Amino acid sequence: MKIDQVKELLPKQLLDIAEAIGLPATQRLVDELGGTTWPVAKGVRRLGIIRHAALTDVIGEEAAGIMAKHWGSVPLYIPKCDSAIRRLRDLEINNQFEQGVREGISANTLVAELARSYKLSDRRIWEILKQPSPEATGDLFH
Structure with a gap:
């Protein structure tokens, strides 16, 4: 995504995510989970470990760790950005x-x-x- 060309069309929350985890990971996040509310898990309890692993499959371990740190235990809506x-x-x-x-x-x-x-x-x-x-x-x- 060439974010500079469409910045005004993106929600602030997504811009914050892109700043935290980078554009490639944000693009994969939108492609895979866009239009859904994702409970970002810290990966502590059983369900949290499963959710963290699923997020890791989509955006990678480093980006998933950053998201867990910033948005852990928060249901996060991932916009489709149509x-x-x-x-x-x-x-x-x-x-x-x-x-x-x-x-x-x-x-x-x-x-x-x-x-x-x-x-x-x-x-x-x-x-x-x-x-x-x-x-x-x-x-x-x-």
């Missing part, structure tokens, strides 16, 4: 389209390839391409 993920997808679609155009590939061919690649309709790809670029408007950084 709007941020969509924004990143749309930015990537725009980047791939612009790159293809620079390479001389026709717009219709690029749209068809992007639609297949992202499992979207060609109409949706055209809609994404017609949206103003967030970089140009400054939406992402201000």
